Amino acid sequence: MKVLVAGLTPRDTGKTTLAASLVAQLIREGFTVAPSKPLGATDLWGSPRALAYTRSLHILATGDGYTLFKAAGERLPLEVVNPVGALLVPTPRSLYSSRTAYEMSLAQPHGRAALIRVTSCVSSSASVHMVNVDALSKTSKLVENEVQDIVAYLSPPPVQVDERVATGIFTGSASEAADSCILLEERSSDVVVIESNSDVAAPTPASAAPDLVVLVSPGEAYIVDGRRYRNAMEVLMLSGKPWVSKASELFDLTGSMSRVELPILEDPEEGYGPEVTEPIVDAIKSNAAAKSA
Incomplete structure (x- = not known):
């Protein structure tokens, strides 16, 4: 059985809190439950704890994915719970010639996705990490250094990609991989x-x-x-x-x-x-x- 939790507004609805609470309550009542965040992106400026999660697990971890992973008692690997994830970096205003260009950059998360992970669950979970070099070129040196530090913790090591690849992931090219993990969860829950x-x-x-x-x-x-x-x-x-x-x-x-x-x-x-x-x-x-x- 699949339960979908979606937002009626673009941000700050509390979807993750309610989804995690629902997962925990279902488990208390005896259900075998699997949470899923098929595609998640965490803005590191607003949620820097994703860096600590990533370091400890040695795999890219988004804030929402980690919350759901913990709510289910870590029964399934985080990469199965959140098969497609990205960490977004801030883009300094000083890099843009106009306010309009700057605001457009903030509205397009794929342009700020510095680290990306795609996990497929077709046979067993297999992940690919990616570094978006275009996104790194648009952030500050201090933030870039922080991201490069995280790269050293990732397993498997990431490959370099450009914004075109990141855009494709955000616009649906990774949905097949994400769905393979949902199907895996359905079989075990x-x-x-x-x-x-x-x-x-x-x-x-x-x-x-x-x-x-x-x-x-x-x-x-x-x-x-x-x-x-x-x-x-x-x-x-x-x-x-x-x-x-x-x-x-x-x-x-x-x-x-x-x-x-x-x-x-x-x-x-x-x-x-x-x-x-x-x-x-x-x-x-x-x-x-x-x-x-």
Whole structure:
């Protein structure tokens, strides 16, 4: 069974906190659960702890991927939980001739993806690390040195690529590798909880066929029937790419089965308790019972 957690707004919805809390609650209730962040990117300026995660694991680790990996008790390797990951570096304003050019650079994450990892799970998990030399050339010397230090910890050692390759990964070329890891998780789990990125409807083709959907916005989450979501996606999807559609566009067509209020958490790492996750868990149980009937 696949549960998709997606955002109704582009940023700061709390998807990862809710997804991790849901994973933890399902495990407490006896389910075998696999979290998935098919494609994740962490901005190192805002989330520098990803550097420490990467050093300790010797594999590129994004912030969201690490959170989900820990929520599941490290049952599966981080690279299976987050098969496609990138670490973004800041681009100094001084490198751009105009404010418009600078703002455009901030809006295009593939241009700032200095380190990238793609993991395939076709037979066994196999990873490739990449250094985007174009992204490194657009950051400060201090940041570049920090990235080069991280490179020494990565296994396997990274290969050098340019922005064209990074752009391809962000626009879908790595989705087959990501989906191979989702399929691996499905074979070993009762429930796969998939976190989308930003506010896209679904990050990969395999994640575009959920049994249940949780759409998150600041302060609330909506539980949506997976079949209705899939049908709406088929209506709106362009060129067979679910990541082109926005979750909010689909929500206009699907409506919701129920709504859950989300409190402010002083420490998001503590996650939500059963009073928040239980309605979602109940919906998962009902869906599973209906499928087996």
